[in-house]
Amino acid sequence: MNRRLLLAFALVALLLAGCYETEVQVKLLPNGQALVIHTVSMPAAAFNMRLSAVGAAPPQAEKELAQLAEQDVALVGKQMELIDLSYQTTNDRVRLVRRYLFADREHAARFLDLLGLTFKIADSCSAVAATASADRLDLQKLTRLGRFFEKTDNGQQAEGKIKSTSSFTFRVTLPDYPDPGTPPGRKEGRTTSWMVNEENFDQPFKVAVSAKKKKIAPLPLGRSAPPAGAAIDAVLASLPTDGADDFTRRMGGRMIPIVHVRVGKDLRADLSLLWASDEISRDAADYFRRLEALLYPELNVNYYEWIEVLNFDDQRTVAEGYRTREPLSSKQHKQLGGAISISKKDGKENVAFDLPKLYQTKSPANGPADRVVAMLVVTFSDGQTVHAPVTVGGMGGVANFTAGAK
Amino acid sequence: MRRMRLFVFWALAALAIGCLNLETHVVFFQDGSGVYTEKVEMKKELIDFAMSQGGFASYEELLADAVQKAQQELQGAAGVKLLDVRGEWASNDALRITVVYGFDSAEKWNAFATVAKKPSLTFVAEQEKRTKKKKAAETVWTIGFQTNVEGIAKNAAPAEGAKKPEVSGPDAMSMNVGTFRIALTGPGPARETAPLPADEGIQAQLPDDGSAVFSGPLTAALKQRTFEAKFAGAPLSAAGLEAAKKAAFIEPSAQYGKLQQLIAQRQEREAVRQAGEAAILGSQFTVKIAIGADGKVRWETTQTYLAPTAAFAAGREALLDALAPDAAGNYSTKIEAVKATDGRPGVAFVRTRVAELPLERLAGLISVKRDGADWVYTIQPPQLLTNVSEKSAAATLGKLIVTFPDPVTGANAPIAGPHEIAVELSGANLRDPATLIVRTTPVKK
Numbered sequence: 001m002n003r004r005l006l007l008a009f010a011l012v013a014l015l016l017a018g019c020y021e022t023e024v025q026v027k028l029l030p031n032g033q034a035l036v037i038h039t040v041s042m043p044a045a046a047f048n049m050r051l052s053a054v055g056a057a058p059p060q061a062e063k064e065l066a067q068l069a070e071q072d073v074a075l076v077g078k079q080m081e082l083i084d085l086s087y088q089t090t091n092d093r094v095r096l097v098r099r100y101l102f103a104d105r106e107h108a109a110r111f112l113d114l115l116g117l118t119f120k121i122a123d124s125c126s127a128v129a130a131t132a133s134a135d136r137l138d139l140q141k142l143t144r145l146g147r148f149f150e151k152t153d154n155g156q157q158a159e160g161k162i163k164s165t166s167s168f169t170f171r172v173t174l175p176d177y178p179d180p181g182t183p184p185g186r187k188e189g190r191t192t193s194w195m196v197n198e199e200n201f202d203q204p205f206k207v208a209v210s211a212k213k214k215k216i217a218p219l220p221l222g223r224s225a226p227p228a229g230a231a232i233d234a235v236l237a238s239l240p241t242d243g244a245d246d247f248t249r250r251m252g253g254r255m256i257p258i259v260h261v262r263v264g265k266d267l268r269a270d271l272s273l274l275w276a277s278d279e280i281s282r283d284a285a286d287y288f289r290r291l292e293a294l295l296y297p298e299l300n301v302n303y304y305e306w307i308e309v310l311n312f313d314d315q316r317t318v319a320e321g322y323r324t325r326e327p328l329s330s331k332q333h334k335q336l337g338g339a340i341s342i343s344k345k346d347g348k349e350n351v352a353f354d355l356p357k358l359y360q361t362k363s364p365a366n367g368p369a370d371r372v373v374a375m376l377v378v379t380f381s382d383g384q385t386v387h388a389p390v391t392v393g394g395m396g397g398v399a400n401f402t403a404g405a406k
Numbered sequence: 407m408r409r410m411r412l413f414v415f416w417a418l419a420a421l422a423i424g425c426l427n428l429e430t431h432v433v434f435f436q437d438g439s440g441v442y443t444e445k446v447e448m449k450k451e452l453i454d455f456a457m458s459q460g461g462f463a464s465y466e467e468l469l470a471d472a473v474q475k476a477q478q479e480l481q482g483a484a485g486v487k488l489l490d491v492r493g494e495w496a497s498n499d500a501l502r503i504t505v506v507y508g509f510d511s512a513e514k515w516n517a518f519a520t521v522a523k524k525p526s527l528t529f530v531a532e533q534e535k536r537t538k539k540k541k542a543a544e545t546v547w548t549i550g551f552q553t554n555v556e557g558i559a560k561n562a563a564p565a566e567g568a569k570k571p572e573v574s575g576p577d578a579m580s581m582n583v584g585t586f587r588i589a590l591t592g593p594g595p596a597r598e599t600a601p602l603p604a605d606e607g608i609q610a611q612l613p614d615d616g617s618a619v620f621s622g623p624l625t626a627a628l629k630q631r632t633f634e635a636k637f638a639g640a641p642l643s644a645a646g647l648e649a650a651k652k653a654a655f656i657e658p659s660a661q662y663g664k665l666q667q668l669i670a671q672r673q674e675r676e677a678v679r680q681a682g683e684a685a686i687l688g689s690q691f692t693v694k695i696a697i698g699a700d701g702k703v704r705w706e707t708t709q710t711y712l713a714p715t716a717a718f719a720a721g722r723e724a725l726l727d728a729l730a731p732d733a734a735g736n737y738s739t740k741i742e743a744v745k746a747t748d749g750r751p752g753v754a755f756v757r758t759r760v761a762e763l764p765l766e767r768l769a770g771l772i773s774v775k776r777d778g779a780d781w782v783y784t785i786q787p788p789q790l791l792t793n794v795s796e797k798s799a800a801a802t803l804g805k806l807i808v809t810f811p812d813p814v815t816g817a818n819a820p821i822a823g824p825h826e827i828a829v830e831l832s833g834a835n836l837r838d839p840a841t842l843i844v845r846t847t848p849v850k851k
Contacts, residue, residue, distance in 0.1 A: 052455055059463045088793075177769055188786065189770040219767060222736030222760055226727040235743045235753045236717050243714035250674075250681040251718055259729045273730050280675060283793050284682035288719075290790045291691060292726070295707045297763060298733040300770055328732065336731040356728035358721055365717030374725055390725075 019043060022142045024115060025171040025191075026108060028130065030304050030325055034108035035083075038098045038115075040143045047094045050150045061148060062087045068146045069098050076110045079103035083307060084318050086279065096145075101307060116141035117170075117205075129210035130172050137168055137201040166198035175304070176211035185209065218302045218326050221336060229357035229396070237361045244365035252367045254281040255288075258310065258319045259340075260377040263349050263403075267330045267342050272306055273299075274321035276375065289321055302326070310377060312387060349403040351378045357396040369393030376401070426452075426584040428624060433654050434512075434529050434549055436593035436641050441489070441654050442507040442515065442527075447584075450499040469493045469503065469661075470668040476505060477669075479522040485514030492659040508655060519554065526552045534638065544638050547592045549618075551633045586627035591617040593650075594639020602633070610635075681715075683798060686791075686833075688715035690746075691804040695772070697783075699811040702762040703772075710744055712752035720753045736760055772808075777845070781812060785819075785842040791833055798833035805830050812846035819844065 020042050027035040051061050062085070069082050083099040102108040105121045112119040116138045122129040140149050171193040178192050185192040185207060192209045255277050262270035273292075277285030293299040299322050306323035309316060330342040341352045353376055359366045374390040380403040388399055427447040434440040453465065462468040473491045480488060489506040496502040509515040512529040519526045528550035533543060590596070595616035602608045608622035610633075618635030642650060689711050696704040711719040727734040737757040744754045765772065774783045787806060791798070806829045813824050819842045822828035827844055829835075 055454075057454075057457060057463060189788075219736070219763070220761070221732050224735050224738055224760060226731065226734050227724065227739050227741050227755075229724065229728075231741050232720065232724045232753075235741050236720060238743055239713050239716050239751055239753065241714075241717070244717045247681055247684065247714050248718045250678045251685060251715075254678065255682075255685075255722075257722060257726055257729070271730075271732070273726070280678045281682045283791070284685045286792065287686050287790055288689075288722075290788060291689075291709075294693065294771075294788055294790070295691065295709060295757070296733045297705065297768055297771075298736060301767055302732065324732075336735050339728050339731045353729065356724060358724055363717065365714075366721070367718075373721065374729070 019046065019165045020139060020143050021165075021167050021169075022139070023169040023171065024112070024117070024142070025173065025193075026112070026119070026130070026132075027173040027305070028105060028121070028128070028175055029306070030175040031323075032104055034102040034105045035307060036100045036102065036108055036111060038100070038144070039095065040145065041093050041095045044089050044092050044094045046150070047148070050148055054147055056148075058087070064146065065096065065098075065148070068144065069100075072111060072114060072144070073100070075114065076102075076107055079107040080111060081309065083309060086282075098144075099307070101309075114141070115144060122210075125213070127210055127212050128174055128176070129208065130174065131206070131208040132170055132172070133204070133206040135204055137196060137205050139166055139168075139198065139201065142168055166201075167195055168201070169193055169195045170207060172207075172209050174209065174211045176214055176216075178209050178211045216301065216325060219298050221328075221332065223335060226356070229360065232358060233361045236365070237363060239365070241363060241365050244363075245367070248365055248367040248371070251281060251284075252371045252373070254278050255285045256372060256375055258317075258321075258375045258377060259353070260308070260310070260319075260379070261340060261342070261351055262327075262379045263342060263351060263381050264327060265381045267344065267349070268327040269330070269333060269340065269342050269351075270324055270327040271340075272308070272319075272321060272323040273303070274306070274308070274319035276310075276317045276319045286320070293322070310375075310387070312375065345402065348405075349380050351401045353390075353399040355390060355395050355397055355399060359392045359395050366392050426624065427586070428584065428627065429587040429589075430525070430551075431589040431591070432527060432549065432551060433591040434527075434547065434593060435647060435651060435654070436531070436545070436547070437647065438511040438529050438531075439651075440509055440512075440515075440527075440529075442509060442524075444505045444507075444524075445502055447496050447500050447502045450501060453501050465493055465501065466661075466665060466668055470665045470672065472503065472505070473662075473665050474669050474672070476522075480518065483514070483518035483521065485510035486518040489655065490658045490662050491665060492661045523554050525554050528552070543640070545594070545641055546597070547594065547637045549590045549592055549635055549637065551588055551590060553627055553629065553631055553633075584624040585621065586624045587619065587621045588627070588633050589617050589619045590633070590635050590637075591615075592635070592637025593641070594637045597636045597638045599636075600632075600634035602631075683795060685715045685719060686798060686803065687801055688712045688750075688752075689719060689803070692807065693804070694807045694809075695768075696809040697765060697772075697811055698762070701765045703765050703768060704762055705759040706757065708754050708756050710746070710752050710754040712746050712750045716752045720755070723755060779847060780815065781810075781846045781848070783808075783810065783844040783846065785844065787829075787831060787835070787839040787842070789839055790836040792837065794833045794837045799837070800832060800834070802830045802832050803836060808844070810844065810846045812848045814844055815847040816843075816845040818842060 020040055023039040025037040029035060051058065056064065065087070066085050069085055073080050073082050079102055081101045083101050086097045088095045100111060102111070109119040109121070112132070116134050118133045120131045140151065143149050171191055173191040175190070177190055178187060185194045194207045196205060255275065258274040258276055260272040260274060264270065275285045275289045303322035303324050307318065307320045309318055311317070333340050333342055339354050343350050369392050371392045372389040373392060375387055376390060376399050377385065377387040378401040379385040382403065384403060386401050388401070390399065429445040429447070431443040432440060453468065457465070457468055460468065460471065462471065469491060473488070476488055476491065480486060486507055486509045489508050491505050493501055493503045512527045516526045518524070528548070530548045532546045534546050596612045596618040599610040599612070599618050599620070602610060602620070606622065606626040608620060608626050611619045613619060620633045689709070691710070692708040694706040698704065709723065711723070727739065737759055740756045742754045742756060744752050746752060765774065770786070772783060772785050774781055785808060807822065807826065809826045811825070814821050814827060817827050819827040819829045827842070829842065
């Protein structure tokens, strides 16, 4: 077989090789933890050609990249957790996203060191400042693709045959809004970002951002009762069911809200409102999660963005959403209408959820009675975590969790 | 679309590096119906290349993609059906893909062939006159097979936007272009083949099995030409015809069943993806923000869910309201039955915040600063979408209406009233939100 001809036909793909858009986002969470989202995007034709050259099919590449990520976790230590690795192909590009959660900021800095970046946090009572620097940016280190990385042909680049489109974007999200005097960088809410094109990779890289710490007073809690389930059911019952049952069958069980209550020793409840989704439904779940934060300003003020990994009957579930900044006392929960009640019964912590009377009118759009519509998770003060699904048939009832109970 | 372009790329490479052998077998019965079998043999390296370019995890996935493509081509083609698709290793380094179609008549096949860029067929039956030598009346059937160059030429065209590689020198000369074999089987044994040009290496044979076989280098078959053969014999009885059809129509292979399952999984996966997109498209929001002269903000939102996604989405929304009372408790919520402009029924959650919000609590969304006598507001809608299809990018998903205490004197957003801007937010806007700047000038008293 004539390999030179095969290579000739792959010329277009090869011309695109070495063009990587890499983004590292560091989110400093208010609870002292850090989330790092590492995204590498490249032309699918070039990446697949690379896989072909090293003799790896996409599933094998995905597996190897996951192993590489696990190796990084082993290098940094237990304080680093690989949340997930997604491998998406859209618009002729391959997008590889690796997300890591760190127990503290120091370990996030250790990971960034593997990418060739020196990351420092100065945290005082009144301000927090983050700096990232490197003598030069090393694309191979930044992408962390192992043997799937393909270097740009510098010779051809120098001759002007290949115009490199590689870039690096660094984003830092602080717990507070950055100071107006922060050096240049694009600002979106609490996030500041900087982008460097490959022609400047040999220049020293240094960025910094700081924010004054402000005591974020939570928005006062209202006491309006949510609409009665019967009122919602009545409107839903008037809707045509054509196609609705199919829709529920497909999306039900894929895009599930999760409520996670962490009970403190003083019975204060640290509440997380999360979404679980799978690879296919993630776009929709992400959209509705972000939309909630637009529609409810409370989510932006009283909560912070949060991600966690939950195990439901040995099934690993990544859940994203919001976690309360100020845990609420049991008294406050009672004032909120008692949908979540936290108490001690016979010396044991107890959490009860009053489930709304929804889906009481029979309709094919509701799905079967055993359709899971939400998951409830409770972590007691001793660290024990229990969970239970909420089903269509279980609506209107009470879900009870008691510490120590199996 | 992406896969199609990759397929084109693959086909281009396949033709160029000459590791493609093509074998076609057409069987015609006396009633004009028949079976069309196509066998393509490719080198393992090329299959691996196609797999990596197409992102296929296994050979089965690659084959399932081919089946799906064939099924799409068959949509609306009456009288032609796919009978079998299978892949088998012809040798250690070559995979043979076999595709079998059944057709009711040459006309029906040709209607499909025009769309699918496949060879067209002719089938003509003539009663032969009795002679002294031949006492029994025989029928002569003429079967024609016309190559479809257009289809091959289309596949061989470079992908859109791709540079056509230039190949010259010794490599171009040493191209091994593969071979073709066309076997025609008629209702009776083959009698003769039509003459063919002798200089292109095409051979015609009449083997003992009664068929007519044409073979040669693939380049010869890539030209527009007709391969024709005559078959003769006495027509079969109805029972005999049925038996002949049974013998020719093969049972679908076990692998075909597995491929059908894979296709069903892929289709379901696509249906789920579309359901996710329908959930987004079936949901519309409006945020009304009224900023008072005292810096307090009146906040009202409407979240609408339209059929058929309404029941699922609204149920989820109501459940969240109940389980997150610290957020929902601040609102007076009304549930209303609504109709969209396209007539679709739905349900709307209309929420009015009971207490007004201080403007500074919306720091991530709206900020304001003084500029001389004016107030300049900066509004930054959040990024709600990451991946957006063309359909979602064009659709209006939300609306942002902001009312200011002073008259609007300049804005990079539609001004809806003396004190108001109203911005429609499409999927594209929600993926790449633009910062809105609004200048207001207090009225001099």
